[in-house]
Amino acid sequence: MSNASTNQETVHKVSFLDRESLHIPILKILQADGTPYEEAVLPQIDEALAKRIYDACVFTRVLDERMLGAQRQGRISFYMTCTGEEAAILGSAAALDDKDVILAQYREHAALRYRGFTTEQFMNQMFSNEKDLGKGRQMPIHYGTAALHYQTISSPLGTQIPQATGVGYSLKMKGERNVAICYFGEGAASEGDFHAGMNMAAVLKSPVIFFCRNNGYAISTPTEEQFAGNGIASRGVGYGMHTIRVDGNDMLAVLAATQQARAYALEHNAPVLIEAMTYRLGAHSTSDDPSGYRSKEEEAKWREHDPVKRFKLWLINKGWLAEADDEAMYERYREEVLAAVKVAEKIPAPRIDEIIEDVYDEPTPLLKKQLESLKAHVKKYPQAYPKTAGRL
């Protein structure tokens, strides 16, 4: 039936719709002091789950603080922090089954930690050493691991969005009770791949949770220069998709929304869009200085909405965390991360032979020839290639 999906209501006077025509409320469960709103319906969460989430919160805070420092000292080439967005990432990751496939952008390493990525694995990737699962080929923070169902990050923005639609469809066809979750920022949502992936997921009925971190900025570009509509959520409705907007600094709101999104996606074989309103407290990356495009006052205001602090207050109210234990946890992770840095930076780079592996499933004859020629050259000028010359 052609155009059966559009409604048939008619009017007889010109009447335009505008961005305010669509009312999109924001889900909030926790108040600033860590107590739930009176009418709030809490997500499913017990002490073990709460502690697993909080542990990843603290680890991520410590990792970000330490690795920012390590980059400043020139020990790693690049870094990006998750600071301010921990609740958006962990509240959603904690609502998933550990076999749900994660397709992330690059600011979601908290979710990877939640899944069980070890401190050493983080370090090996950032230091591009021979123990890195990615064999030292990609920039720092481009993590990925098949064992934890976390697809490898790539830099081009938005490309993972239609891919998530494909992963969801594949899971459905295999009859697995799992979904794909796709993280992206509000800037990436301006890419054509956002449109392609969202529309295809709705039409092809793919069980995917599209999770947008709307943190106010894409590098230096504020949202008013990114879109003129009612955020990203308004678009979900336009694609015929179940959609919700949540307070991204509210761990329990994100958890509640994602738990129900997952149940809906599985039951209906359909995608869901979650827009989490949050704020990027740190710089875009170590190559960026936010003082050039936003005020200290604005940052300070958002620091008062620290998602980790709000969740911590809730845990303390519940009697699941004591202040002293919290401090001890931070201290333990600071030591662990620092020790792991020292170990990882001493592990050598992958052998030069790795440079031609995995381009194809088997190196081609031409690649083998190019490697032999490269090795002969390195042997001739070993001082110019210190990372590999000693290990030929």
Next chain:
Amino acid sequence: MAEMNMLQAINSALRIAMEQDPSMLVFGEDVGHFGGVFRATSGLQEAFGKARCFNTPLTEQGIAGFANGLASNGTTAVAEIQFADYIFPAFDQIVNESAKFRYRSGNEFNVGGLVYRTPYGGGIAGGHYHSQSPEAYFTQTPGLKVVVPRNAHQAKGLLLASIRDKNPVVFFEPKRLYRASVGEVPEGDYELPLGKAELVKEGKDITLLAWGAQMEIVEKAAEMAEKEGISCEIIDLRTLSPWDVDTVAESVKKTGRLLINHEAPLTGGFAGEIAATIQEECFLYLESPIARVCGLDTPYPLIHEKEYMPDALKTFEAIKASVNF
């Protein structure tokens, strides 16, 4: 054996691969019930259901991204891009994603079970956007295989091999041969090897190298040259990436001359890569400069299609010029 045109041979390959691999999906614009604008996927939805052969919304970048996602999760994905002229919106997904999936993840993930099928080439009054031969854009991308068949028999065997190959393949189908090329094709399962050129005809004075629909052209030019006493050796490259240097070099060492023909524009075309490599491999054997008979460095024109094309006459002239150098 049965008589099939190239579309029937492709359809037969898809059918066999889908029967054998229950995870395999075929999708793209209009490939479902309608069976594709060229009818290559005809009957597949009826045979395998709407969940395995289906239409997508009209978005090439979406089709490619979706295909990457399917393959990354272990599903065999055969995506159709309706015309190769429209593959460019998917270029980022193919070049930055499909091609680098295995390498960038250290083989944690791969999209090896992925084929992009797309009709390419001129000769059908297709103007700018129904005639292009964009293979050279893809041969510059490590991680992709690029395959072009020349007739129905080759199309079926190479497509089956491409679907089962553990690397993403861009499979260009010469659309002017879809119905024009008819021949004996085995009804059952068979594969032709990727990365291997085929010596189609032996000769001793000059090597003629082409792929896809241009194979007809060089064969015609060779007949004309033979009448003038020039013996031509003819090779179908079949796979452009990774390409079979050895077979071409061996032939050129014997004949001492090489002519490469392709429809795509000359500058930056794949013939340049072949010429440079063969010059390096066969420097002491070459008796004349390597000749390239290609499309002009213009967009593909409508009314001057005949003039634009590297046809048999142009090829014949270039053969004589090479032999008489």
